Amino acid sequence: MSAESKNMSGSSAVRTEALNVWLGGTHAVRDVTVAFAAGATSGLVGPNGAGKSTLLNCISGLVPAGSGEVYLYGDRTTGIKPHQLAILRIGRSYQGAQLVAELPAVDNVMVGDHVGLRTGLVSAALGLPGARRAERAARDRALHALERVGLSQYAQRPVKELPYGVQKRVDLARALVSDPRCILLDEPMAGLSRAEKEEVVEVLAGLRVDGGPTLVVVEHDMRVINQLCSDVVVLAAGAVLAAGPPETVLNSPEVVAAYIGRGDSRSEEQAGSE
Numbered sequence: 001m002s003a004e005s006k007n008m009s010g011s012s013a014v015r016t017e018a019l020n021v022w023l024g025g026t027h028a029v030r031d032v033t034v035a036f037a038a039g040a041t042s043g044l045v046g047p048n049g050a051g052k053s054t055l056l057n058c059i060s061g062l063v064p065a066g067s068g069e070v071y072l073y074g075d076r077t078t079g080i081k082p083h084q085l086a087i088l089r090i091g092r093s094y095q096g097a098q099l100v101a102e103l104p105a106v107d108n109v110m111v112g113d114h115v116g117l118r119t120g121l122v123s124a125a126l127g128l129p130g131a132r133r134a135e136r137a138a139r140d141r142a143l144h145a146l147e148r149v150g151l152s153q154y155a156q157r158p159v160k161e162l163p164y165g166v167q168k169r170v171d172l173a174r175a176l177v178s179d180p181r182c183i184l185l186d187e188p189m190a191g192l193s194r195a196e197k198e199e200v201v202e203v204l205a206g207l208r209v210d211g212g213p214t215l216v217v218v219e220h221d222m223r224v225i226n227q228l229c230s231d232v233v234v235l236a237a238g239a240v241l242a243a244g245p246p247e248t249v250l251n252s253p254e255v256v257a258a259y260i261g262r263g264d265s266r267s268e269e270q271a272g273s274e
């Protein structure tokens with residue numbers, strides 16, 4: 001069953017209807033109707049420039065929809081403000097680990113705790129007695145998020161001292177800290193070695209086993225998609241090319257043809273084995 005048809009019959013974490021996004025003169029997302037099932041790990045793939053990040057950015061409210069609709073857990077959220085995502089318990093990570101290099105890992109993770117931090121900051125600003133307790137609770141949540149990605153031992157280390165592969169997992173902990181029901185992950189394994197990717201795959205697979213969030217993962221490495229995802233959506237030139245189980249979709253002639261000459265998945269594969 002395709003990612004879309006499965007979601008039409010079940011519950012979708014994320015759904016778009018005839019979504020179009022223009023960036024300057026570029027028609028980056030073209031009439032995209034797609035759905036990602038609640039409780040699943042889904043892949044979003046496609047050659048460079050296919051519109052994957054733009055689709056996630058539009059779903060997250062970072063770029064406006066030219067036309068069409070976005071639904072999160074059944075609610076129409078087209079044009080949502082990015083800060084409202086946390087209230088809907090949707091997490092997001094970005095290409096590259098956007099961390100504060102000087103701060104310890106745990107402090108970087110606390111930055112992701114929008115809901116908890118807001119309460120704590122208000123208490124602190126007003127000098128309320130609960131401020132310290134709220135800060136301790138936020139720190140505990142951050143430590144727990146680091147534990148979930150296997151990084152307890154790095155909690156107090158400044159991020160600049162950590163290898164890039166570890167930084168990417170700190171970024172993942174930051175997306176996890178406010179206990180989202182769904183996380184949109186934009187290339188969580190970009191730039192990682194094969195061994196580092198396997199660690200992240202293990203962490204992500206473990207999250208789902210523990211009843212963790214729905215995951216939507218943008219990824220170029222098809223081996224990772226095959227390992228991790230129950231379904232995958234392929235974008236090409238801004239439009240949906242195919243959707244369904246990876247073993248069917250990724251071998252289909254039109255998907256193979258979309259990648260021919262681009263070398264995306266192959267070069268990632270090679271990079272991953274270095």
Ligand SMILES: Nc1ncnc2c1ncn2[C@@H]1O[C@H](COP(=O)(O)OP(=O)(O)OP(=O)(O)O)[C@@H](O)[C@H]1O
Nearest residue numbers: 023024026028046047048049050051052053054055
């Ligand atoms: N700020 C921008 N202004 C104009 N065009 C843009 C902008 N950002 C991206 N684009 C264009 O929009 C299209 C989709 O880009 P997008 O980054 O969403 O693709 P992608 O599939 O995420 O690519 P990659 O795998 O390389 O990250 C591309 O043609 C890109 O050149």
